[in-house]
Amino acid sequence: SHGLDALLQTDPPAKSALERAQLRDQRRQEQRQKNLEQILKLAHSACRDETAGEPDQDWLYRFFDMAQDIHNSSMQKLWAQVMKREVTNPGSTSMKALKVLKDMSPKEAQTLQRAASLACSFGGDNSKKLLIGYKAHGGIFNFGKRDTTSNLNMGSFQLPYSSLLVLIELGLLHSTELESGEIGIETPLILAYQGKNLSLQVNTKGIRLLYYRFTPTGNELCKLLGNKPNSQYYDQMLALLNQKFSVSTEASSSVNYTV
Structure with a gap:
């Protein structure tokens, strides 16, 4: 043929x-x-x-x-x-x-699409991030207790570590897990997830968010794919954040679905 x-x-x-x-x-x-x-x-x-x-x-x-x-x-x-x-x-x-x-192979493209549907942004920049958990500092009265981390199980959203490695290999995701600066108590942190804005008011000091950051090319391709929220991830992310934050949805958020 x-x-x-x-x-x-x-x-x-x-x-x-x-x-x-x-x-x-x-x-x-x-x-x-x-x-x-x-x-x-x-x-x-x-x-x-x-x-x-x-x-x-x-x-x-x-x-x-x-x-x-x-x-x-x-x-x-x-x-x-x-x-x-x-x-x-x-x-x-x-x-x-x-x-x-x-x-990119069709299988790699599927991995990117799955990751893009879990991507959010927070803090001063608009770069897309994969939020995977938070770290809580033990505090002065927790004698002997070090930092504790609480993570989402990314494998349950078909994005296990092996999939993250695929995205890292493609140059779409930075290779190191990052942590944010300590979240300030004074002003709420705005987290944008797939067209929805969440206002996070932290309940205690010493909380840092854990995440992977998309590269500029990864960002571009995420924007190209548009907003396609994963409701299961969204629910679990909210449950995780509610452990340390008061979370409210901002009315101004708009969901922009691209074809």
Whole structure:
């Protein structure tokens, strides 16, 4: 089917090696054209009535160059989202992010999508983070007690440590588990999860949040995937935070679902 079985036949090949190569090349070009047409069709149907801009010509040629070799239907949907985002918001997807996507397997893309649906942001920056727990300082009266940590079981959301390693290997997640500075008692901490804003008022001193941080490219791809909350994770995250914080939902939050 790939036009490479000439030496496997009992009869000598009817066409010369050059003719066979040309035929194989022609089939490949046809398939590439079909791939691009399918991606553009998906992008067009996702755009609805949104205002389209003009993507940078160099970006567009690089995009077509990479996207033509995407055969898998679920990956084509992802590339269509990239196209849609670039048309409605030119300059939003870097060449670096395109390269990462091109080399990503469908299974790796699923891992990224799962991680993106658990991503939140808090503190002074908007970078996406995977909140995995908190650390509580023993305090002056807890003689002999060191810091205690309380963690979410990420494996129950199909994101075990092996999946985090995949994202680290792809350059989408920083490799070290981080901890925030001590959460101040005076002003609430705003945590944004998938379009929903939570106000966290800490009940005691010495609390730090534990998390993994997405890289700039990981951030870009999370934004591309849009808000797709995981209700099971959200419930468990709330239960965890309620141990040390008074949590309230901010009315101003908006859930922005992208296709």
